[in-house]
Amino acid sequence: MATVSVSATDEGSGVDRIEFAEGDGAFQPYTAPVMVHQVGQHTIRYRAVDKAGNVSEVKSVDFTVVAPPTDDSTPPETSATVSGEKDPSGAYIGMATVTITASDTGSGVNRIDYALGQGEFQPYTGPVMVHDAGAHTVRFRAADKAGNVSAVKSVDFRVVVPPAEDTLPR
Incomplete structure (x- = not known):
């Protein structure tokens, strides 16, 4: 620090x-x-x-x-959750929000990175909102202050276009 x-x-x-x-x-x-x-x-x-x-x-x-001297050789633990309104098939309606977390009991988490699909990794600074309809993958990883990097994990989900509102008089 x-x-x-x-x-x-x-x-x-x-x-x-x-x-x-x-x-x-x-x-x-x-x-x-x-x-x-x-x-x-x-x-x-x-x-x-x-x-x-x-x-x-x-x-x-x-x-x-620089990282403090440590004998930490264990990478951080990572997880991700996907949230949003789902349709009966389990697809997210209009948008899905991906929240990534990491923890490290050794030297502490230094950074979390994520990538959409096969895109480049970028710093994770907060929940990732995906609005485009279709199948999606978000990949993620974390590094601790001792330089250990977790294996890349991913979450898969699908976003669908919200149904059109019924504007016919009843």
Whole structure:
């Protein structure tokens, strides 16, 4: 884990606020030291705004978080659930939501990745919503802070188009 603290001073009107951004992300208010837990290389950008509205030059700090020494050789446990409204055949009507979880009793979970079908893996940041009608597969895996990666697992499901509403007068 790394903690990044930022401070600013202004001789004129005084500091109004400090903002920070992780990597290329959007700036957000800095209210407390930024704690980074994910193993890997990171960049925190920061700037200050004074009470007259002047914005400082953006500065940044680059750092790497490494896994703590460990004898952990067991990959994380992973699972996924699919939820949504189902029709009588078990297909999801209009949309299916895939929620992935991982746990690791050794060094702790570092990241979860998922892929739609045979697509590229990408970071899992929250439930995946699938709206397209048809058969789908979501693959997933997790890595712990010691570098152990779980086997790829998958869930299969089908999404169908919602039935048209009956608009005939009765």
